[in-house]
Amino acid sequence: MEGEKKEEIQQEEVKKDDGRKPSKKDYHYITENPEMEKFYSQQTSIMNNEEFKEYIETMHKTLPTTFRLTRNEQTPIIKEELKRLINNIDNKQERPVELSWYPGGIAYQLNASRGEIQKNKSLEELRRFIIVQTEAGVISRQEAVSMIPPLFLNVKPYHDVLDLCAAPGSKTTQILEMIHSGPEEATGIVIANDSDYKRCELLDHQTKRLQSPNIIITNHLAQNYPIKIGDQFMKFDRVLCDVPCSGDGTLRKNPDAWGKWNIMRGINLHKTQCTIMRRAVRLVKSCGRFVYSTCSLNPYEDEAVVAFILRNYPQIRLVDVSTELPTLKRCKGVSSWKVFNKEGEELTIKPDSKEDGSSKIPSTLFPPTEEEAKRFRLDRCMRFLPQLQNTGGFFVAVLEKVGDLDCDFKEEKQKRKKVPKPIKTRKGDSRLMPLNMTEGYETITQTIKTFYGLEGSTFDFECLGLKGDGKGTLHYLIKKGMDLVRINELKIVGGGLKLFRKHSVGQNSNFRLSNEGLSAVAHLFGERRKLEIRHEEFVKMLVSESPVQLSDEVMERAKNMEVGCVIFQIKDTTSPINKQYFSGWKSKGLSLFVSKVDKKALCQNLKIELPKNELHEDSDSEKKEKKDEN
Numbered sequence: 001m002e003g004e005k006k007e008e009i010q011q012e013e014v015k016k017d018d019g020r021k022p023s024k025k026d027y028h029y030i031t032e033n034p035e036m037e038k039f040y041s042q043q044t045s046i047m048n049n050e051e052f053k054e055y056i057e058t059m060h061k062t063l064p065t066t067f068r069l070t071r072n073e074q075t076p077i078i079k080e081e082l083k084r085l086i087n088n089i090d091n092k093q094e095r096p097v098e099l100s101w102y103p104g105g106i107a108y109q110l111n112a113s114r115g116e117i118q119k120n121k122s123l124e125e126l127r128r129f130i131i132v133q134t135e136a137g138v139i140s141r142q143e144a145v146s147m148i149p150p151l152f153l154n155v156k157p158y159h160d161v162l163d164l165c166a167a168p169g170s171k172t173t174q175i176l177e178m179i180h181s182g183p184e185e186a187t188g189i190v191i192a193n194d195s196d197y198k199r200c201e202l203l204d205h206q207t208k209r210l211q212s213p214n215i216i217i218t219n220h221l222a223q224n225y226p227i228k229i230g231d232q233f234m235k236f237d238r239v240l241c242d243v244p245c246s247g248d249g250t251l252r253k254n255p256d257a258w259g260k261w262n263i264m265r266g267i268n269l270h271k272t273q274c275t276i277m278r279r280a281v282r283l284v285k286s287c288g289r290f291v292y293s294t295c296s297l298n299p300y301e302d303e304a305v306v307a308f309i310l311r312n313y314p315q316i317r318l319v320d321v322s323t324e325l326p327t328l329k330r331c332k333g334v335s336s337w338k339v340f341n342k343e344g345e346e347l348t349i350k351p352d353s354k355e356d357g358s359s360k361i362p363s364t365l366f367p368p369t370e371e372e373a374k375r376f377r378l379d380r381c382m383r384f385l386p387q388l389q390n391t392g393g394f395f396v397a398v399l400e401k402v403g404d405l406d407c408d409f410k411e412e413k414q415k416r417k418k419v420p421k422p423i424k425t426r427k428g429d430s431r432l433m434p435l436n437m438t439e440g441y442e443t444i445t446q447t448i449k450t451f452y453g454l455e456g457s458t459f460d461f462e463c464l465g466l467k468g469d470g471k472g473t474l475h476y477l478i479k480k481g482m483d484l485v486r487i488n489e490l491k492i493v494g495g496g497l498k499l500f501r502k503h504s505v506g507q508n509s510n511f512r513l514s515n516e517g518l519s520a521v522a523h524l525f526g527e528r529r530k531l532e533i534r535h536e537e538f539v540k541m542l543v544s545e546s547p548v549q550l551s552d553e554v555m556e557r558a559k560n561m562e563v564g565c566v567i568f569q570i571k572d573t574t575s576p577i578n579k580q581y582f583s584g585w586k587s588k589g590l591s592l593f594v595s596k597v598d599k600k601a602l603c604q605n606l607k608i609e610l611p612k613n614e615l616h617e618d619s620d621s622e623k624k625e626k627k628d629e630n
């Protein structure tokens with residue numbers, strides 16, 4: 001029976017006659033699932049009949065495109081250019097609008113799908129801008145509802161934050177931006193964790209654009225996350241649990257998810273979600289806040305998990321955030337829902353988990369008793385139904401720890417035996433190691449020191465880590481982060497600024513500075529390798545494919561430098577990049593280290609025409625979009 005149903009709702013393949021392997025675009029997905037529709041139509045506390053009809057209608061409509069600007073020193077220039085491009089769109093209906101609830105007006109919604117944007121000629125200029133800036137990490141395409149959970153974490157620059165299920169990292173980047181948002185120095189550390197090593201690499205890629213020394217990336221099962229390091233408990237001011245879920249809120253974006261939905265998926269995930277939350281409770285500081293979120297509307301994955309925590313930990317309570325982000329529309333969480341078994345039959349009596357051997361239905365799946373419901377206040381949870389503001393679906397609960405839990409540590413230790421096995425390290429996995437614990441430390445630091453004029457500087461070599469992948473990249477972390485790397489109990493696979501990269505050219509230092517990390521530490525570097533240049537000199541290097549000669553003054557100063565890496569600083573008060581640092585190379589002439597992707601973005605921002613061959617060369621994502629189109 002189940003097999004038949006599965007068959008019926010499988011995606012249909014549209015055969016291509018060109019013999020190539022079909023891509024996602026070649027499939028026609030059946031966007032219905034009777035089992036799912038029956039399930040939600042009966043959860044009347046979540047949606048009444050009218051709301052359910054609206055929900056199904058919305059799920060069949062195109063999902064608007066949403067994106068957000070990364071907050072950094074270039075944001076005002078980007079925002080200005082974006083404004084110009086938006087105003088150039090004749091039809092006002094087609095213009096992207098700011099998401100009113102997103103702080104700082106840096107998130108936008110465009111009422112068209114990616115395919116529709118591609119076909120609409122009046123959106124062409126904007127589309128190209130978004131592609132280039134996305135590749136450069138300046139714009140992040142992110143579903144509107146997925147932007148919500150970090151906003152309720154209320155992160156401050158001095159907070160230590162743990163993002164337990166973080167890849168691919170859209171929420172981590174929001175958290176990092178918050179850490180760096182204040183006028184004060186960011187002293188907090190952000191740990192982005194994911195159980196999947198390959199996805200940790202995605203995390204590394206996503207977060208490197210933020211150029212932050214305040215992040216580390218770990219690779220643990222969230223439910224096994226180390227709670228004690230040596231004698232010290234790991235405690236965080238903020239914890240985000242954006243847990244693995246059935247994803248039935250993402251059907252508009254992922255049409256293949258229609259076919260994958262079945263009752264048992266939500267039930268099985270409920271168990272994992274409870275164990276992850278249990279661990280989160282241990283990891284948050286007393287008076288700390290933590291957020292639980294899923295992209296599912298299923299109460300088994302949502303309120304039932306929150307109720308499980310509230311039932312077991314009296315120190316935890318739901319925070320009333322109804323006055324925060326007032327223009328963001330939301331539904332209240334529910335305290336009652338129906339429980340169905342695999343066959344879709346409603347269960348009204350909790351199974352006794354011990355005696356009922358067949359029990360795949362945990363008792364924690366059931367709604368709270370009347371007394372519990374009064375105490376738990378599950379109405380403080382938030383469900384974002386797609387029809388409320390034309391989005392995907394999401395669930396968010398904001399929790400707070402009002403007491404301490406360390407007295408329970410003994411009990412937790414016993415339970416540890418039952419949690420899933422630790423992740424095995426696969427070939428190619430590589431950890432970050434403290435540089436001062438690796439061979440050749442003295443020689444490496446001495447050559448870097450002499451070459452870059454770092455003698456007497458406060459630059460702390462103990463904050464450098466070496467990635468054990470043999471590529472010789474040196475990562476720079478704040479001291480608090482490096483102390484965690486040194487302890488070696490966490491499996492840290494990346495993070496920080498990728499500050500130096502090993503190279504084989506040059507004489508004295510075979511570590512060149514990367515652009516990525518430069519702005520955060522350049523002020524600590526001596527004058528030995530620094531060159532002040534004017535805006536037009538920067539532009540000259542940017543558009544040239546080979547090393548160039550700059551003004552006599554600059555060349556005179558460069559003449560006395562040996563071949564190798566240099567640090568350029570723009571000194572030109574009329575330039576939008578005044579005071580910014582860029583790394584480059586001195587040989588017979590001077591050149592910049594700017595990747596093709598960054599070059600395109602910089603040219604767009606500074607309104608510079610790229611040489612014709614480069615301007616018309618499609619970027620990787622443009623090539624991909626075109627391929628998908630064909």
Ligand SMILES: C[S@@+](CC[C@H](N)C(=O)[O-])C[C@H]1O[C@@H](n2cnc3c(N)ncnc32)[C@H](O)[C@@H]1O
Pocket residue numbers: 146164165166167168169170171172193194195196199220221222223242243244245
């Ligand atoms: C919903 S996604 C997270 C999305 C992410 N927070 C973001 O905003 O980009 C869930 C993530 O959890 C990871 N994951 C699954 N099981 C996990 C576990 N037991 N512990 C930690 N991470 C897990 C998956 O690899 C996946 O990357």
